[in-house]
Amino acid sequence: MPRFAANLTMLYNEHPFLDRFAAAAADGFEGVEYLFPYAFPAEAIAERLKAHGLQQVLFNAPPGDWDAGERGIACLPGREAEFRAGFATALAYAQVLDCPRIHVMAGLAPAGVPHATLLATYEANLAWAAGQAAAAGRDVLMEPINPRDMPGYFLHHQAEAHRIAQAIGAPNLKVQFDLYHAQIVEGDLAMKIRQWLPTGRVGHFQLAGVPMRHEPDLGELHYPYLFSVIDEVAAQCGWQGWIGCEYRPARGAVAGGTSAGLGWLRAAGVPARG
Numbered sequence: 001m002p003r004f005a006a007n008l009t010m011l012y013n014e015h016p017f018l019d020r021f022a023a024a025a026a027d028g029f030e031g032v033e034y035l036f037p038y039a040f041p042a043e044a045i046a047e048r049l050k051a052h053g054l055q056q057v058l059f060n061a062p063p064g065d066w067d068a069g070e071r072g073i074a075c076l077p078g079r080e081a082e083f084r085a086g087f088a089t090a091l092a093y094a095q096v097l098d099c100p101r102i103h104v105m106a107g108l109a110p111a112g113v114p115h116a117t118l119l120a121t122y123e124a125n126l127a128w129a130a131g132q133a134a135a136a137g138r139d140v141l142m143e144p145i146n147p148r149d150m151p152g153y154f155l156h157h158q159a160e161a162h163r164i165a166q167a168i169g170a171p172n173l174k175v176q177f178d179l180y181h182a183q184i185v186e187g188d189l190a191m192k193i194r195q196w197l198p199t200g201r202v203g204h205f206q207l208a209g210v211p212m213r214h215e216p217d218l219g220e221l222h223y224p225y226l227f228s229v230i231d232e233v234a235a236q237c238g239w240q241g242w243i244g245c246e247y248r249p250a251r252g253a254v255a256g257g258t259s260a261g262l263g264w265l266r267a268a269g270v271p272a273r274g
C-alpha cells in the first residue's frame with residue numbers, strides 16, 4: 001500500500017496549525033505536507049515533526065502575493081529575482097525540515113503575454129531551481145492544476161509537465177501527479193499512472209474525492225483500485241514515494257471532523273496510532 005501524508009493546509013483545520021502535527025500522527029499518518037511553512041520558524045515546525053515521529057514530505061516555494069491572488073511566479077517575466085530569493089528561502093526551510101521535495105507553482109498566465117514567453121521564463125526558472133536543489137539533495141516539483149479550481153493557471157496537463165521536465169533534463173525536476181486535478185482535466189487515471197510512473201519523473205501523488213474535493217471515498221473515483229495500480233506499477237519500477245491527502249474533509253465543520261472521515265484510510269490498511 002502507498003504511504004499517505006496528511007496535507008495540513010486542508011486537513012485538521014479544527015486545530016491551530018502547529019497542533020495539526022499531533023492530530024495527524026495520532027490518526028496514523030507518517031508524513032505531512034502543506035502549502036507554506038513561512039509563517040513559522042523552521043525550527044518550531046521541525047520540533048513538531050520530531051515530537052510526533054513525522055516526515056516532512058513536501059511544501060511549496062513562496063508563491064508571490066497569495067492574498068492578492070497570485071498562485072506562483074515561476075512563469076512570470078520580470079519576477080526572476082523574487083523567484084530566486086523565494087526559492088532560496090524554501091531550500092533553507094527544506095534543510096531544517098529535512099524535506100526532500102519543493103513544489104514550485106507556475107503562476108497565473110497574465111493576459112497579453114505570449115505563451116512562448118511564459119514558457120521560456122518558466123523553464124529558465126525551473127532549470128535554475130533544479131540546479132540549486134540538486135546541490136542540496138532535493139527535488140523540484142511542478143504540478144498541473146485544473147482550471148476550475150484555479151482559472152488561468154499556467155499548467156493543466158500531466159503530459160505538458162512531463163514534456164517540460166524532459167526538455168530541461170534535470171533528474172531532480174519532477175511532476176506532482178494530483179489525481180484530483182488530473183481526473184477533472186484528463187480522466188483515464190489508471191492508464192495515466194501506468195504511463196507516467198515508470199518514467200521516473202513522478203515525484204509525488206496527491207488525492208481527493210472528485211468533484212467536491214472531499215474525502216477520497218466520496219465521489220466518482222474508486223481509490224482502492226487506483227492504490228492497487230500504484231502499488232503494482234511502483235513494485236515494477238521501484239518508485240517509493242508518497243500520496244498527499246489534499247482534501248477538504250466533508251465532516252470538517254464538526255469537532256474531530258478530519259478524524260471522523262478517515263474510514264478510507266483504515267480500509268487502506270493504516271491503523272490509528274493514538
Ligand SMILES: O=C(O)C(=O)[C@H](O)CO
Nearest residue numbers: 035060103143145178246
Ligand atoms: O492545489 C493543489 O492541488 C496544490 O497541490 C498546490 O500546492 C496548491 O495550490
Ligand SMILES: [Mg+2]
Nearest residue numbers: 143178206246
Ligand atoms: Mg495538489
